[in-house]
Amino acid sequence: MHPLKTTKTHNATTFITSSSPLLHLLQPSRRSLNVHLHFTIKCKIKTTSKDTKNARNDKKTKPMSRKIVLFEAAPSPASSNDPPAKNAGLPIWMSVKRAPKKVLSVLSNLGLAIGEMFTIAALMGLGTIIEQGEAPDFYFNKFSEDNPVWGFLSWKLVLGLGFDHMFTSPVFLGMLVLLAASLMACTYTTQIPLVKVAKRWSFMHSAESIRKQEFTDSLPRASVRDLGVILMGAGYEVFLKGPSLYAFRGLAGRFAPIGVHLAMLLIMAGGTLSAAGSFRGSVTVPQGLNFVVGDVMNPTGFLSFPPKDFNTEVHVNRFYMDYYDSGEVSQFHTDVSLFNLDGKEVFRKTISVNDPLRYGGITIYQTDWSISALQVTKDDEGPFNLAMAPLKLNGDKKLYGTFLPVGDGDSPNVKGISMLARDLQSIVLYDQEGKFVGVRRPSSRLPIDVDGMKIIIEDAIGSSGLDLKTDPGVPVVYAGFGFLMLTTCISYLSHTQIWAIQDGTTVVLGGKTNRAKVEFPEEMNRLLDSVPELVEMEPTNTH
Amino acid sequence: MIFSTLEHILTHISFSIISVVITIQLMNLLVHELVQLGDASEKGMIATFFSITGLLVTRWIYSGHFPLSDLYESLIFLSWSFSIIHMVPYFRNHRNHFSAITAPSAIFTQGFATSGLLTEMHQSIILVPALQSQWLMMHVSMMLLSYAALLCGSLLSVALLVITFRKNSDIFDKRNNFLIRSFFFGEIEYLNEKRSVLQNTSFDSFTNYHKYQLTQRLDFWSYRVISLGFIFLTIGILSGAVWANEAWGSYWNWDPKEIWAFITWAIFAIYLHTRTNHSLQGANSAIVASIGFLIIWICYFGVNLLGIGLHSYGSFTLISN
DSSP: OHHHHHHHHHHHHHHHHHOSHHHHHHHHHHHHSOHHHHHHHHHHHHHHHHHHHHHOOOTTTHHHHHHHHHHHHSSOHHHHHHHHHHHHTSOHHHHHHHHHHHHHHHHTOHHHHHHHHHHHHHHHHHHHHSOOSOOHHHHHHHTOSSSOBTTTBOHHHHHHTTGGGGGGSHHHHHHHHHHHHHHHHHIIIIIHHHHHHHHOOOOOOOHHHHHTSSEEEEETTOOHHHHHHHHHHTTOEEEEETTEEEEEEOTHHHHHHHHHHHHHHHHHHHHHHHHHHOEEEEEEEETTOEEEHHHHOEEOSTTOOOOGGGGOEEEEEEEEEEEOTTSOEEEEEEEEEEEOTTSOEEEEEEEETTBOEEETTEEEEEEEEEEEEEEEEETTEEEEEEEOEEEEEETTEEEEEEEEEESOTTSSSOEEEEEEESSSSOEEEEOTTSOEEEEEOTTTOOOEEETTEEEEEEEEEEEEEEEEEEOTTHHHHHHHHHHHHHHHHHHTSOOEEEEEEEETTEEEEEEEESSOTTHHHHHHHHHHHTSOOOSSOOOOTTO | OHHHHHHHHHHHHHHHHHHHHHHHHHHHHHTOOOHHHHHHHHHHHHHHHHHHHHHHHHHHHHHSSOSOSSHHHHHHHHHHHHHHHHHHHHHTTOOOSTHHHHHHHHHHHHHHHHSGGGGGGOSOOOOOGGGOSTHHHHHHHHHHHHHHHHHHHHHHHHHHHHHHHHHHOHHHHHHHHHHHHHHHHHHHHHHHHHHHHHHHHSOGGGHHHHHHHHHHHHHHHHHHHHHHHHHHHHHHHHHHHHHHHHHTSSSOOOOHHHHHHHHHHHHHHHHHHHTTSGGGTTHHHHHHHHHHHHHHHIIIIIHHHHTOSSOGGGOOSTTTO
16 A cells, blocks of 8 residues: 555645646645545545446546546656556456547547647648659659658658658548547546536635645735625636635636637548538630539549539620739639529629639639630631630740731641730730731720731630639538637636635735736736725624 | 838838837846836837838828738738737736847848848739738738747747756757847847846845746746737638638648648647646747747748749749849
């Protein structure tokens, strides 16, 4: 019994300094019994909890035994040697029953969780450094075996672990799953019990125990009732019983981290749903043409079930751009109509970047553009539709060109007029020799004379680049976002507890807080300054 | 024209005021504490705050959009955030060591923004289609506020590391000095000075106690400031995700900037978790926060320097030159 006894005392003392919960439980025994008796009581608690655990996993004793397991994990090697020795004596079915509990305690280990977060951060960082989604040859060259990057990163490692597609690689996804498991385990084994204990509030009946708090003070010639009123004014919940006072504030700050964890799980669940149950597609549609939604959509995972609106037909009525005075593009617009199977228009909207169309779970985004054709009349013939081809894609600058053959189109040495455009605003024309002739706006209908021919540019027809998607995960993820923002903000609150007792004419006061450790003493000093001083002695309850 | 002149004047005013503030602080420390001078430096920071605010408002009026569309504007905004963080505890009557960090940080960011490196970016540019959204204001301002708060908090942690390991271990001392010397020289001076002042005024036997108290205060303050920055970072990332779902087609695109923002978030989440364990508090959590300091700079500058991904708006023009 003796070695066990010493480890228990060790645990008890760490408890007092490290966390509030058990303090409530210990204080009464500390007060009434002497030190030796206190230890024996602790031992008894432990043994009873173990006995009941062996007999049956009683719900009532669960948090107690878990708590002990949890805090044994870190501090003393003696106590961590204890469980296996016990385990050896148990029948097999017992240890099987214990296995989930062991897994839980391993998963809820803080060190493991921190390690997981570090690993995920490192993998993500690596994912931005290693080029993603290239052909294998690229990795053979860049991460050659003879000369690995940083001395160890060869193509075998990169391709073997799937780092060429980091964010879908089994290593990365496995870490995320592990982190989710840790989140759940930690919430279940650590956070919820902590809150249960924090919710239990108790008075302290001796000045001694109050003086052991992080912040203590004593007010001579003061009344505990005045203190209560002032604390209430400062936003505390105040409880008075006889000469004792208990006050707390910011209890929500203790609950909120659970919410943060749950919100993270919600976001992860939503993300999984997005990854497994979406449809995506992109399409470039010249103005005036149409397509059926279902034709361009591709499923992303095994949970992708096509909604009934996939037979909707999308018609691009018009595609146009807005320009700044300097000639730069300021915005792209596409006027889109949706038709159902009967050919009836069910929805119409002009979409632009940052303003997508949403209809029956389908979202249509404006993401890209190009020029599909020029309508040209030559010497009042036509109009001809000349298809435009992309010529040079230098960064964001686009350039399209087309060619109007002149004379005999069948001869091998065909000549003609070249037309170039950067956007739908202006077309640059070059003659058969390749010399610059002039610039025309499609809207002006102003004829231009090229090699004796009268050319009118009737119109420039743009195509709209649209991205389409359905994503059942978005509502879940957004709910998680909202919850996460809220709970993160609430987590900033500091849970503050204050105890006070009327000791004669003096009020002895102690308090502690879990986050605002610097602000708390300053605030307390300010509050205590405003407690009125009793000039004449008043009879108090303690007499 | 009048606007750019006004902007120019305001830049110079704020810059010179901060210089004076830093000088006052140094004088305060090197000679001895003069209450009036300290007060003057606080007033100076307020004046700086107003002139930077004026600068941003001027830019807003003449460009017609929220002044956060490129690197120059974001740096000015960062500088403005530093001055806000400086003032909040001042108005709540908390005495702290912030001014030693916020003032130099503000002057460095502003100095970098207005230096010759980025002259081409001073002209307010047009807003590309993807940035034309109400989310711009929410997302970018939250991100920059969080950067400012997290930088302050992690610098406090770096200071804590320096103090803790200064006598104990030479290796650590050198490493940390190397890490921060470029950015943070004034702060070390300040804290060392503070310590020597304490040594002189108090009994020798109390030196350790004061050192302990100082590190304790630094620890708690960095925790509070980082928690605040973490809230801003969370809101910033999430509002960015919502915006991305409106503009790019998905709330998460594995864009390098997004990834690094998430890494920053993860590092400071680790920091907050180390705080829940007593054996990991103090120096251990401070090391995590100093890692976070580097990560923020990678996230803010490193990704833009490469000019990759969808967040290419704030990239440098250095490369093309």
